[in-house]
Amino acid sequence: MKKKFIWLALSCLMVTTMVLTSCAKQTTTTSTTTPQTTVTQTPATQTTATQTTDESTPQPQYGGTLKLPLPSFPTHFDPYQGAAANLTIQSLWAENMVQGNWAADRSSNPDLFKIRDVSKDNAKGALAESWETPDLSTLILHIRHGVYFQNKSPMTTAREMTAKDVEYTLHRLLGLGSGFTEASPATGGLPLTLVTSVTATDQWTVTVKYKPSALLVTYLANSSCDAVIPREAVEATGGPDDWRNAVGTGPFTLTDYVSDSSMTFVKNQNYWAYDEMYPNNKLPYVDGVTILLIPDKTTMLAAIRTKKIDETSLGETMPLSYADAQSVVKTNPELVLFSRPTTAGGLLMPVQQKPFDDIRVRMALQMALDVPTINKTYYSGQAAEYPSPLVSDAMTDFAVPFDQWPKELQDEYTYNPDGARKLLAEAGYPNGFNTTIDTSSEFDTDLAQIMKGYFKDIGVTVDVNVSDAATYSANMWSYQFKGLFWAYWMGLDVDPIQCFNFYRGGIPWNLGQVNDPTFNDYCDQLETIVDETEFFNLSKEMNLYGIGQHWVVTLNSTRTFGFKQPWIGGFNGEKYLGNMRLGAIIARTWIDPNLK
Amino acid sequence: MSSYLTRRLLLILPTLLIISIIVFLSQRLIPGSVIDMIATEYMGSKIDRNEIEDELGLNLPIQVQYIKWLGNIVIHGDLGNSLRRNVTVNEQLKSKIPVTLELVILGTLINLLIALPIGVYSAVRQNSWGDYVGRSIAILSIAVPSFWIALIVVTYPAIWWGWSPPMQYIPFTENLAANLSQFLIPSFIMGMSLAGITMRMTRTMMLEVLRLDYIRTAWSKGLTERMVVMRHALRNALIPVVTLVGVLVPGMIGGAVIIEQIFVLPGLGRLAFESLNNRDYTTVSGINLFIAMIVLLTNLAVDLTYAFLDPRIKYK
Numbered sequence: 001m002k003k004k005f006i007w008l009a010l011s012c013l014m015v016t017t018m019v020l021t022s023c024a025k026q027t028t029t030t031s032t033t034t035p036q037t038t039v040t041q042t043p044a045t046q047t048t049a050t051q052t053t054d055e056s057t058p059q060p061q062y063g064g065t066l067k068l069p070l071p072s073f074p075t076h077f078d079p080y081q082g083a084a085a086n087l088t089i090q091s092l093w094a095e096n097m098v099q100g101n102w103a104a105d106r107s108s109n110p111d112l113f114k115i116r117d118v119s120k121d122n123a124k125g126a127l128a129e130s131w132e133t134p135d136l137s138t139l140i141l142h143i144r145h146g147v148y149f150q151n152k153s154p155m156t157t158a159r160e161m162t163a164k165d166v167e168y169t170l171h172r173l174l175g176l177g178s179g180f181t182e183a184s185p186a187t188g189g190l191p192l193t194l195v196t197s198v199t200a201t202d203q204w205t206v207t208v209k210y211k212p213s214a215l216l217v218t219y220l221a222n223s224s225c226d227a228v229i230p231r232e233a234v235e236a237t238g239g240p241d242d243w244r245n246a247v248g249t250g251p252f253t254l255t256d257y258v259s260d261s262s263m264t265f266v267k268n269q270n271y272w273a274y275d276e277m278y279p280n281n282k283l284p285y286v287d288g289v290t291i292l293l294i295p296d297k298t299t300m301l302a303a304i305r306t307k308k309i310d311e312t313s314l315g316e317t318m319p320l321s322y323a324d325a326q327s328v329v330k331t332n333p334e335l336v337l338f339s340r341p342t343t344a345g346g347l348l349m350p351v352q353q354k355p356f357d358d359i360r361v362r363m364a365l366q367m368a369l370d371v372p373t374i375n376k377t378y379y380s381g382q383a384a385e386y387p388s389p390l391v392s393d394a395m396t397d398f399a400v401p402f403d404q405w406p407k408e409l410q411d412e413y414t415y416n417p418d419g420a421r422k423l424l425a426e427a428g429y430p431n432g433f434n435t436t437i438d439t440s441s442e443f444d445t446d447l448a449q450i451m452k453g454y455f456k457d458i459g460v461t462v463d464v465n466v467s468d469a470a471t472y473s474a475n476m477w478s479y480q481f482k483g484l485f486w487a488y489w490m491g492l493d494v495d496p497i498q499c500f501n502f503y504r505g506g507i508p509w510n511l512g513q514v515n516d517p518t519f520n521d522y523c524d525q526l527e528t529i530v531d532e533t534e535f536f537n538l539s540k541e542m543n544l545y546g547i548g549q550h551w552v553v554t555l556n557s558t559r560t561f562g563f564k565q566p567w568i569g570g571f572n573g574e575k576y577l578g579n580m581r582l583g584a585i586i587a588r589t590w591i592d593p594n595l596k
Numbered sequence: 597m598s599s600y601l602t603r604r605l606l607l608i609l610p611t612l613l614i615i616s617i618i619v620f621l622s623q624r625l626i627p628g629s630v631i632d633m634i635a636t637e638y639m640g641s642k643i644d645r646n647e648i649e650d651e652l653g654l655n656l657p658i659q660v661q662y663i664k665w666l667g668n669i670v671i672h673g674d675l676g677n678s679l680r681r682n683v684t685v686n687e688q689l690k691s692k693i694p695v696t697l698e699l700v701i702l703g704t705l706i707n708l709l710i711a712l713p714i715g716v717y718s719a720v721r722q723n724s725w726g727d728y729v730g731r732s733i734a735i736l737s738i739a740v741p742s743f744w745i746a747l748i749v750v751t752y753p754a755i756w757w758g759w760s761p762p763m764q765y766i767p768f769t770e771n772l773a774a775n776l777s778q779f780l781i782p783s784f785i786m787g788m789s790l791a792g793i794t795m796r797m798t799r800t801m802m803l804e805v806l807r808l809d810y811i812r813t814a815w816s817k818g819l820t821e822r823m824v825v826m827r828h829a830l831r832n833a834l835i836p837v838v839t840l841v842g843v844l845v846p847g848m849i850g851g852a853v854i855i856e857q858i859f860v861l862p863g864l865g866r867l868a869f870e871s872l873n874n875r876d877y878t879t880v881s882g883i884n885l886f887i888a889m890i891v892l893l894t895n896l897a898v899d900l901t902y903a904f905l906d907p908r909i910k911y912k
Contacts, residue, residue: 072870076681077682205603259683260692290764295857297857299763302750305754308763331755470873471626566712
């Protein structure tokens with residue numbers, strides 16, 4: 001009997017201990033925060049990112065650790081391997097030549113640095129302190145003095161970065177020397193392929209030869225794969241793809257990596273940069289960054305609500321819809337909301353195949369959609385009123401807003417089911433036709449159903465096929481789709497050539513297999529223009545031409561949303577300081593301990 | 597017994613062989629290859645598909661690929677290299693297995709801790725209020741999907757009380773308390789979802805055993821209820837329950853995918869899911885082979901447990 005009591009008591013004690021342990025409060029701080037008077041909590045309001053230095057504006061503070069979520073971890077640590085997931089995180093420890101100017105005036109464009117819009121006017125030197133373009137095929141980079149690689153294995157000392165390191169990196173990336181003959185596959189289709197030679201002419205100067213281009217510096221500011229890593233990392237055991245060898249000149253040093261769980265970065269005490277908005281402030285502000293792998297959106301929302309992370313939607317990842325944002329605003333009004341423009345989604349189609357080879361059919365599909373009503377009802381007024389095919393309206397240098405289109409073209413993008421049916425009849429489909437919409441579970445499948453309904457009204461019967469992301473990608477990139485298929489990333493690039501490549505013959509990204517000789521000629525011509533004004537004028541002309549060809553059935557550009565904790569300063573939803581330069585943004589973010 | 601054990605262990609090998617063939621071939625039938633996935637990462641840039649196939653060993657005939665892969669496992673114990681990450685499959689499994697094993701072991705313990713007492717009580721107090729409550733709880737736990745409960749547990753406490761489960765994995769060797777605090781809730785959810793089936797099986801078997809003659813004899817001898825139930829009835833009733841638990845374990849490993857995703861546990865389930873999405877054939881094959889081995893060994897352990905539970909059973 002006594003034995004049984006002891007046994008029972010021990011069991012109860014064990015269970016109680018386990019329960020108490022699991023319910024113990026976490027050591028992360030919970031706080032009664034004083035809400036910042038920054039933005040209203042209505043998602044429709046855009047945050048303005050104007051920074052002033054008067055006393056009413058919170059001032060940067062040093063210290064603390066940022067905790068940020070990512071839905072998936074990089075598969076590689078070597079910039080040579082490219083790929084978005086890798087490059088986003090890589091920017092924390094490795095840097096590029098040119099990046100966006102954080103202090104650039106945002107009063108006329110609150111979305112500055114929320115899309116890829118580092119143009120020549122808002123670019124500044126990073127590892128390249130300055131540059132010259134003696135002609136439009138030569139770029140001379142003056143490498144910044146006093147930039148040191150992190151003091152981390154395989155570096156034996158934290159040595160200074162020189163022009164030789166830049167030369168080595170670009171040689172390796174582009175296969176142009178230093179024993180490298182093959183370019184990284186990550187550079188294919190990107191402006192870096194215009195580079196013909198890279199030479200370190202002295203310890204602090206690199207001369208880059210390009211094929212003539214009007215957007216030389218813009219390309220450099222928005223390139224992603226040319227982060228400078230030292231030769232020692234490339235030649236180390238395990239190579240640069242081992243996280244232990246991930247070394248660069250960036251604001252943070254990668255010190256720990258728990259596979260599929262967390263990455264820990266500590267401040268690079270020897271970092272060279274100062275905050276452009278507060279020129280006496282050395283960067284970074286925070287002592288460290290912890291990246292947590294949170295693949296599930298529900299879990300991420302729980303994490304931001306309970307202050308386990310400091311912001312959501314890191315970079316490109318897990319943007320929140322308006323509905324998601326509304327639910328969080330209701331329950332957690334202390335969280336600070338930000339929003340970002342995103343590209344319009346749309347349906348591509350194989351335009352070489354029937355029935356899509358007939359422009360009247362393509363036009364009819366567009367006229368079947370009531371885009372303003374979709375905005376009012378489905379997007380609750382958060383999306384653009386009108387479609388923006390080919391190029392997002394945010395690309396102000398070469399986008400042509402709907403209200404500036406010729407009337408005839410506007411009519412082709414205005415809801416008109418009767419007109420659509422007439423066009424189909426003229427094209428030989430008086431009773432419509434059957435087709436499919438292929439989409440992926442990672443996209444908004446409800447939109448496909450909405451479009452199905454609209455198409456049905458004009459006699460086009462659609463089957464919606466939803467496949468997993470991997471299958472969808474594989475089918476898309478191997479041009480397997482015979483009907484309509486969803487695409488969403490188009491038109492959001494500061495370089496018009498990158499936008500137009502989606503419709504240019506012979507380019508892998510041309511998923512609709514468009515092969516329009518006029519448009520192809522335009523693209524070839526555009527690449528030879530070196531005068532910037534002429535370049536953007538032609539881009540606008542091409543934009544209008546492409547819109548008129550109806551290669552994509554387009555919906556509205558929308559906005560996505562994210563939240564940050566009220567104690568986070570310096571950050572208002574930016575995600576690009578140049579392509580994939582998240583590390584630079586994080587370096588300029590601070591934590592206000594008084595609000596935590 | 598030892599010859600029985602040896603025979604059973606040897607029988608595992610042909611089973612694993614067949615499983616390896618099925619796993620190796622079946623994932624290559626899924627639309628989209630690993631090359632397509634790599635091409636996607638490079639946004640369809642003109643990558644040299646032949647070169648990548650060559651590098652990954654995928655240009656060889658499928659049977660040659662299989663023999664090479666199997667040979668590496670048999671001779672070197674090497675499950676190969678991940679096709680998507682710069683790491684071997686062995687290294688990946690080494691870091692993920694403890695997480696999933698911990699989840700499954702805790703889940704099984706919780707399953708048994710909940711199901712056995714309730715099942716026994718329900719049987720002994722058949723048709724009482726306690727029995728009805730127990731059966732209702734069992735039905736609820738079967739009917740309500742575990743992933744739904746997981747989402748509720750993550751979402752609503754965050755809204756109502758500002759609490760959410762820990763989200764950074766800490767191995768139990770580093771900090772047992774922190775480790776348990778992360779695992780207890782997902783293990784409880786997993787265990788609870790299976791407790792219903794286990795409870796019902798326990799109750800059914802107990803009812804059957806309690807009606808047998810030898811139990812009536814035990815009552816007649818004047819033995820206490822505790823003695824009759826725990827010493828005489830339960831051991832015999834447990835045999836099918838043990839079989840059931842053995843069958844549930846592989847299900848738990850598979851079911852861990854969603855739980856690991858929601859509770860941010862870097863386990864085998866999540867690795868399998870991501871590897872499948874990335875068409876990382878070698879990793880998926882390695883994981884499947886490992887799970888198959890666990891299933892077979894678990895079944896062996898279950899069979900051996902019978903001899904312990906029922907002295908009449910002897911293995912030769």
